[in-house]
Amino acid sequence: MVHAADARKSVNALDQTFTALADPTRRGVIDLLRKEPRRASDLADALGASRPAMSKHLRILRASGLVVAAELEGDDDARVRVYSLKPEKFGELRDWLDQVERFWAVQLDGFAAHVAKKARK
Numbered sequence: 001m002v003h004a005a006d007a008r009k010s011v012n013a014l015d016q017t018f019t020a021l022a023d024p025t026r027r028g029v030i031d032l033l034r035k036e037p038r039r040a041s042d043l044a045d046a047l048g049a050s051r052p053a054m055s056k057h058l059r060i061l062r063a064s065g066l067v068v069a070a071e072l073e074g075d076d077d078a079r080v081r082v083y084s085l086k087p088e089k090f091g092e093l094r095d096w097l098d099q100v101e102r103f104w105a106v107q108l109d110g111f112a113a114h115v116a117k118k119a120r121k
Contacts, residue, residue: 013065017093020064025049026057030085033067037084058083065089 020026028047032038038046044054061067066089069081 013092014096016064017066017089020060020066023057023060025053026061029054029057029061029083030066033083033085037070037082039080039082043083 021030025047029043032043032046040054040058041051043049043058044051047054049057058067058069061083062069065086067083068086069083071081
Protein backbone atom coordinates (compact mmCIF):
# COMPACT_ATOMS: atom_id res chain seq x y z
CA MET A 1 0.00 0.00 0.00
CA VAL A 2 1.30 3.46 -0.90
CA HIS A 3 1.06 6.06 1.84
CA ALA A 4 0.14 9.67 1.05
CA ALA A 5 3.58 10.94 2.13
CA ASP A 6 5.33 8.43 -0.14
CA ALA A 7 3.05 9.37 -3.04
CA ARG A 8 3.81 13.10 -2.54
CA LYS A 9 7.53 12.37 -2.39
CA SER A 10 7.28 10.41 -5.64
CA VAL A 11 5.31 13.19 -7.34
CA ASN A 12 7.80 15.81 -6.16
CA ALA A 13 10.69 13.75 -7.54
CA LEU A 14 8.89 13.40 -10.88
CA ASP A 15 8.15 17.14 -10.92
CA GLN A 16 11.84 17.84 -10.38
CA THR A 17 12.77 15.41 -13.16
CA PHE A 18 10.31 16.93 -15.63
CA THR A 19 11.39 20.46 -14.70
CA ALA A 20 15.01 19.51 -15.37
CA LEU A 21 14.11 17.94 -18.71
CA ALA A 22 11.89 20.85 -19.79
CA ASP A 23 14.85 22.91 -20.95
CA PRO A 24 16.28 22.13 -24.41
CA THR A 25 19.87 22.77 -23.30
CA ARG A 26 19.52 20.30 -20.45
CA ARG A 27 18.03 17.72 -22.82
CA GLY A 28 21.06 18.37 -25.04
CA VAL A 29 23.32 17.65 -22.07
CA ILE A 30 21.46 14.37 -21.50
CA ASP A 31 21.88 13.43 -25.17
CA LEU A 32 25.63 14.13 -25.05
CA LEU A 33 26.10 12.25 -21.78
CA ARG A 34 24.28 9.23 -23.23
CA LYS A 35 27.31 8.80 -25.48
CA GLU A 36 30.04 9.36 -22.90
CA PRO A 37 30.88 11.25 -19.69
CA ARG A 38 32.10 14.79 -20.31
CA ARG A 39 33.52 17.84 -18.57
CA ALA A 40 31.34 20.93 -18.15
CA SER A 41 33.50 22.91 -20.56
CA ASP A 42 33.12 20.21 -23.24
CA LEU A 43 29.35 20.26 -22.76
CA ALA A 44 29.23 24.06 -22.97
CA ASP A 45 31.31 24.06 -26.16
CA ALA A 46 29.23 21.33 -27.79
CA LEU A 47 25.96 23.11 -27.02
CA GLY A 48 27.14 26.67 -27.62
CA ALA A 49 26.47 27.71 -24.04
CA SER A 50 28.54 29.96 -21.81
CA ARG A 51 30.43 28.36 -18.91
CA PRO A 52 28.22 30.06 -16.27
CA ALA A 53 25.04 28.99 -18.08
CA MET A 54 26.28 25.40 -18.33
CA SER A 55 27.16 25.45 -14.64
CA LYS A 56 23.57 26.43 -13.84
CA HIS A 57 22.15 23.70 -16.09
CA LEU A 58 24.42 21.07 -14.55
CA ARG A 59 23.46 22.20 -11.04
CA ILE A 60 19.77 21.67 -11.91
CA LEU A 61 20.47 18.26 -13.49
CA ARG A 62 22.48 17.18 -10.43
CA ALA A 63 19.74 18.36 -8.06
CA SER A 64 17.19 16.35 -10.01
CA GLY A 65 19.37 13.25 -9.71
CA LEU A 66 19.69 12.75 -13.47
CA VAL A 67 23.40 13.58 -13.58
CA VAL A 68 26.28 12.88 -11.25
CA ALA A 69 29.70 14.57 -11.12
CA ALA A 70 33.02 12.93 -10.30
CA GLU A 71 36.48 14.43 -10.02
CA LEU A 72 38.68 13.65 -12.98
CA GLU A 73 41.20 10.99 -12.01
CA GLY A 74 44.83 11.98 -12.38
CA ASP A 75 44.02 15.70 -12.55
CA ASP A 76 45.55 17.88 -9.84
CA ASP A 77 42.74 20.45 -10.18
CA ALA A 78 39.89 19.29 -7.94
CA ARG A 79 37.56 21.71 -9.75
CA VAL A 80 37.67 19.58 -12.89
CA ARG A 81 34.70 17.24 -12.85
CA VAL A 82 33.36 14.74 -15.30
CA TYR A 83 29.60 14.47 -15.61
CA SER A 84 27.70 11.30 -16.39
CA LEU A 85 24.13 10.06 -16.32
CA LYS A 86 22.62 8.44 -13.27
CA PRO A 87 20.60 5.53 -14.70
CA GLU A 88 18.46 4.94 -11.59
CA LYS A 89 16.59 8.21 -12.10
CA PHE A 90 15.76 7.31 -15.69
CA GLY A 91 14.43 3.96 -14.46
CA GLU A 92 12.05 5.79 -12.11
CA LEU A 93 10.87 7.93 -15.01
CA ARG A 94 10.40 4.84 -17.19
CA ASP A 95 8.39 3.15 -14.42
CA TRP A 96 6.04 6.14 -14.22
CA LEU A 97 5.63 6.24 -18.00
CA ASP A 98 4.87 2.50 -18.01
CA GLN A 99 2.12 3.05 -15.41
CA VAL A 100 0.58 5.83 -17.52
CA GLU A 101 0.80 3.67 -20.63
CA ARG A 102 -0.94 0.76 -18.86
CA PHE A 103 -3.70 3.08 -17.65
CA TRP A 104 -4.41 4.33 -21.16
CA ALA A 105 -4.22 0.84 -22.65
CA VAL A 106 -6.97 -0.29 -20.26
CA GLN A 107 -9.05 2.82 -21.00
CA LEU A 108 -8.72 2.40 -24.75
CA ASP A 109 -9.48 -1.32 -24.60
CA GLY A 110 -12.66 -0.53 -22.65
CA PHE A 111 -13.64 2.14 -25.17
CA ALA A 112 -13.02 -0.24 -28.09
CA ALA A 113 -15.20 -2.89 -26.42
CA HIS A 114 -17.95 -0.31 -25.88
CA VAL A 115 -17.84 0.79 -29.54
CA ALA A 116 -17.89 -2.82 -30.74
CA LYS A 117 -20.89 -3.57 -28.52
CA LYS A 118 -22.73 -0.50 -29.83
CA ALA A 119 -21.94 -1.49 -33.43
CA ARG A 120 -23.47 -4.97 -32.92
CA LYS A 121 -26.80 -3.47 -31.80
